Amino acid sequence: MHNNHDLSRRKILVSIAAGCALATQGNSIFSNAEVRTVAAGKWPWPYVKLDPADTAELAYHEWYRVFCGGAVISSVFSQLREKVGEPYRSFPVDAFVFLEGGIAGWGTICGSNAGANIVSNLIIGPRIADSDDGVLIGSEVMQWYSDAQMPVYTPKVPRFPGTIPKTKSDSPLCHISVGRWMKAAGKPLKSPERRHRCASVAASVAYRLVELLNAWHEDQYDSTVESSSAIYGVYTQGNCADCHGSSIPTLSR
Amino acid sequence: MHNNHDLSRRKILVSIAAGCALATQGNSIFSNAEVRTVAAGKWPWPYVKLDPADTAELAYHEWYRVFCGGAVISSVFSQLREKVGEPYRSFPVDAFVFLEGGIAGWGTICGSNAGANIVSNLIIGPRIADSDDGVLIGSEVMQWYSDAQMPVYTPKVPRFPGTIPKTKSDSPLCHISVGRWMKAAGKPLKSPERRHRCASVAASVAYRLVELLNAWHEDQYDSTVESSSAIYGVYTQGNCADCHGSSIPTLSR
Incomplete structure (x- = not known):
């Protein structure tokens, strides 16, 4: 979905720009605003390969602080803040707590999916820049999430000691994903089992997201998805009868 | 929902911090990273009152460049970049094109609603900081959106010359909001009418968002919503039969 030559060239240019920004910190040849513009408004952002399991562990434990969407973003960006620096240090991760419960508890898109889209589109950039890999990786995570028996990832030091069921959502929505799991588990929303389940889902999404970002970083990413609107001709999923x-309802096309 | 005395004190402190950051640009007593941390990771971000109609006009025309979610964020932040400066200048607005079509065309939350939540939570901060007004304003926009005959706002120089119908979504989801409008209008997804409609919806949301932010800025914001999870005990809306x-389905509580 991208031109490898162009992508490699872009990566080199961004690396140079990032290197300049780091080298001049505290002794700047740019004004602060100029350095920031170079770093945050040009894509792709500098990236280094991350370990998927390390990222999943970070996401699991961050869930208990900033919940699903914040945990996915924090798990990736906290490492890149250390390994790369800007523009990750300037990004206000904690503001995204509101992704919890499918956006402020409204049950729409699962915050883990929203967080994954935010990360892939911030790092790779929007489709109106020069690659659609960011939006495709976001969609690929959502399709994988919908098809998987969740949670896929088991944390090494879980905050709930017992075993919990795995369920398939067939949807990227919090309301459906959490609802189906609660029905299978027979556990309420505020139970430690449900909290451990959603923390483990955030960890699973963070793991998959980093696998895809690592492949993209090595020019090995080849998307398995197209945008839903391209497939169905109307903004929607295809499994209408599920809800x-x-x-x-019939829709105009 | 907030302590007026504390909020006023916070606003003064943030204004001082922002003033320092602006005054020292290019001649910094902080390192770049320190200035950014003060600006982006502390809440509330400095805010000045904006004109709702001016904001709506910006959102309408930006829709044709960055689509619904990007347009709502851009309409507010482009003005605050000029009137305030940082941290708005550093925020990578264009990365949020992916909010289009209910997150990358999946038909989940309408991008205008997602964009409004991003703006209110970035400016006011997450509920784990020291105010829940950001998340409440996001929810208030979604409730208003669901109840309104959309689009509410009529742009001054529309890109489609004719009149279009208004519809009520009863939902914050793109799939339902756009689907119901398309059915009423008898117009397909790629028609100029539908594009004008969604641009006008982004403008309507930007208008309402700025009304609420202006009220919050003057310590006049008093939320009319609670979080859905608090009301229903499970992440969801209440109008189950609509879908x-x-x-x-029955759910555990």
């Missing part, structure tokens, strides 16, 4: 049963 | 018809 609508036998009364599926 | 599920007569086959509403």
